[in-house]
Amino acid sequence: KAGVTQTPRYLIKTRGQQVTLSCSPISGHRSVSWYQQTPGQGLQFLFEYFSETQRNKGNFPGRFSGRQFSNSRSEMNVSTLELGDSALYLCASSLGVGVQETQYFGPGTRLLVL
Amino acid sequence: KNQVEQSPQSLIILEGKNCTLQCNYTVSPFSNLRWYKQDTGRGPVSLTIMTFSENTKSNGRYTATLDADTKQSSLHITASQLSDSASYICVVTNSGGYQKVTFGIGTKLQVIP
Numbered sequence: 001k002a003g004v005t006q007t008p009r010y011l012i013k014t015r016g017q018q019v020t021l022s023c024s025p026i027s028g029h030r031s032v033s034w035y036q037q038t039p040g041q042g043l044q045f046l047f048e049y050f051s052e053t054q055r056n057k058g059n060f061p062g063r064f065s066g067r068q069f070s071n072s073r074s075e076m077n078v079s080t081l082e083l084g085d086s087a088l089y090l091c092a093s094s095l096g097v098g099v100q101e102t103q104y105f106g107p108g109t110r111l112l113v114l
Numbered sequence: 115k116n117q118v119e120q121s122p123q124s125l126i127i128l129e130g131k132n133c134t135l136q137c138n139y140t141v142s143p144f145s146n147l148r149w150y151k152q153d154t155g156r157g158p159v160s161l162t163i164m165t166f167s168e169n170t171k172s173n174g175r176y177t178a179t180l181d182a183d184t185k186q187s188s189l190h191i192t193a194s195q196l197s198d199s200a201s202y203i204c205v206v207t208n209s210g211g212y213q214k215v216t217f218g219i220g221t222k223l224q225v226i227p
Contacts, residue, residue, distance in 0.1 A: 004157075043158075043203060045215035058215070090157050099146045099165055099207070105157030 002027065004093050004106035012112045018079040021109045025072050025093030031055075032074040033103065034066055037088040046089075049074055050097050078111075086113045116141040118206050120218035127225055131194055135221045137187040137204030145209035149178050149189045152201045152220070161189070161202075194225045 005024045013019050025032050033056075034046040045058040049068035066076040072093075078085055088110050092103040118139045127133050139147070146165050150158035162171045162178040164187070170179050175192045191198055204218040 042219040043205075043217040045217070056215075092157070100163055102160045102163065103148075105159070107157055 004091060004104055006089075006091050006106040006109050008109060009107065010110050010112075012114065013081050014114050015081055015083060017081050018077065019081060019111060021076045021078075021089055021091075021111075023074045023076070023091030023093075023106060025074070025091075026104055029093035029095055029104075030072050031094045031097050031101070032068055032072065033092045033094075034074070034076050035090040035092065036060075037090060037108070038086075043090070046076065048097070055097060081113045083113050086111060116206070116208060116214060116216045118204055118216045118218040120202075120204050120221050122221060123219070124222040125224070127194055127223070129194060129196055129225050129227050133191050133194060133223065135189045135191075135202050135204075135223070137189070137206075137218055139185050139187070139204070139206045139216070139218075141185075141206040141208045141214075141216050143209045144182060144185075145207045147178075147180055147187050148205045148207075149176070149187075150203045150205060151198075152203060154200070158203060191223075196225050196227065199223060199225045 007022045031050045033048040037043045048056040052068045063079045068074045088108045090108045092105045094101040094103045121136045148163050149161040152158040161176050164180045177190045180187045201220040201222050203220040208214050
């Protein structure tokens with residue numbers, strides 16, 4: 001079975017631009033979560049989707065948004081990019097949303113904002 | 115405020131030795147605690163998941179413990195290998211209508227020959 005895939009793997013943008021990141025979960029997985037990882041803050045939770053509905057959301061400004069499609073693929077959008085948005089963005093998928101569900105992470109998209 | 119604190123921040127051990135990583139949290143009400151291993155440049159990999167009623171869980175040479183009363187967890191690595199060199203991240207999720215996921219900053223482990 002193919003793992004979680006994220007595209008693109010690397011991205012360079014300038015301040016003020018917007019960016020869209022894509023995540024394809026493991027086949028059969030219906031839950032997708034997004035995380036931001038920076039050296040200073042570590043991992044931070046962005047949001048979680050299940051069956052096209054946002055179930056959970058972290059403490060990020062409204063510039064960060066996401067959606068999930070009927071095939072469980074998910075996209076994350078960041079508008080009006082700031083330098084502080086430079087980070088590794090990780091996507092994780094799981095079969096469902098139970099407390100014992102194992103999450104499988106993708107390799108991440110590394111975003112650099114200049 | 116929900117917090118997850120991990121110690122030590124970094125650790126160097128000799129191959130074959132055991133080590134224990136600590137995680138203290140203030141997340142409440144508690145739902146589950148997870149330990150992840152993250153190799154440099156890669157996404158985290160799940161090691162263990164524990165709920166309130168579980169106080170120990172093993173995954174090969176990795177054994178996690180949970181004391182929900184004192185809000186402490188530990189990850190014990192037995193007979194360390196060079197491939198155990200990675201960051202180990204403790205993650206606590208609270209229960210309730212809108213779950214909040216809180217991450218520790220991680221412990222960077224280096225296993226040397």
